[in-house]
Amino acid sequence: MxxxxxxxxxxxxxxxxxxxxxxxxxxxxxxxxxxxxxxxxxxxxxxxxxxxxxxxxxxxxxxxxxxxxxxxxxxxxxxxxxxxxxxxxxxxxxxxxxxxxxxxxxxxxxxxxxxxxxxxxxxxxxxxxxxxxxWIGANRFYPGTADALKFSSSEVYIVTTKQSRFAEALLKELAGIDFPSERIYGLGTGPKVKVLQQLQQMPQHQGLRFHFVEDRLATLKNVIKEPALDKWNLYLVTWGYITQKEMEEAEGISRIQLVDLPDFSKKFK
Known part of the structure; x- marks a missing residue:
């Protein structure tokens, strides 16, 4: 890996x-x-x-x-x-x-x-x-994200407030990816800051570089408040559910990198 x-x-x-x-x-x-x-x-x-x-x-x-x-x-x-x-x-x-x-x-x-x-x-x-x-047809994957996920050589986890079974079904049926259920931290697994702490503490993850990709500025700001998560590289995507005002605010936060869709697909592979 x-x-x-x-x-x-x-x-x-x-x-x-x-x-x-x-x-x-x-x-x-x-x-x-x-x-x-x-x-x-x-x-x-x-x-x-x-x-x-x-x-x-x-x-x-x-x-x-x-x-x-x-x-x-x-x-x-x-x-x-x-x-x-x-x-x-x-x-x-x-x-x-x-x-x-x-x-x-x-x-x-x-x-x-x-x-x-x-x-x-x-x-x-x-x-x-x-x-x-x-139900499947009412969702769509953003262009290139499914392929980026499918062919990534990195360790990948999904950390979401969605119920895990729905994320898993969409990955399988819409993206054609049998994503391991144990790598999906969904609703009920605790706040995202706690999940990130768990991931970085796992013995098999020692020595890896950590990256967290989000479309909610408030979530990334919560990560920044946690000194224990200083190792994480933070990315705010420009294509998700985000306002122009939030993107402008993020540009003034040195810890956060804005990433667009083509760059995400390249970086991820």
Missing amino acids: GSDLYALDFDGVLCDSCGESSLSAVKAAKVRWPFVFEQVDATMEEWIVEQMYTLRPVVETGYENLLLVRLLVEIRVPSTRKSSVADGLTVQEILENWLQLKPTIMADWQEDRDSLVDLFGRVRDDWIKNDFSG
Whole structure:
């Protein structure tokens, strides 16, 4: 094997799952809050999915898609409002203030993170079971990433907030890669900073160069705060769920390297 270890985020680095996660969120939100979605027709569903492409950069964990979908309905349909923030709220304001809005709407709606995570997973499982090709087709790998992964000579791990079984299914069915399940650290394996610490402490990884590739600036900033992770080379991709503002901020952080898609494919091989 090569002398490099790559820890790769999945959504936004390897795979564009925004269409699938938005459609799954609409399906799950209809189950969770049927009274909210009684007034949502097909045209409004299309509008919701369009807005989710704009809002995708704020999503750290999949269940947040459900919250965003419901909030969008409350913005458009005043009679459904149960939150204290929806009146006059814009999509741009959600993008800029999500960390403050999320706990507010969770409290207003009396929602629970674990049950939303569970529901989101079950709805995806049902979709996969009943319409596997439709679920697969709602995702796509970014150009060149599957080949880069397939032919890499480095030690590669996937570190993601997606549930591992979904990442593994997409790698196999969409990218044609039988990726070892023990190399996928998905939702429930702990924060990414802890996973990176585990990887660098494994005896078989001593002497390797460590690289972490992400599309969330906030995640890389959390890594920088951990002195124990000073050995990691950090990369922020320019093609994932990232805003122009975040890319500009990253350019001022010496520890972070911005990488575009062609450079990633070259570097990785």
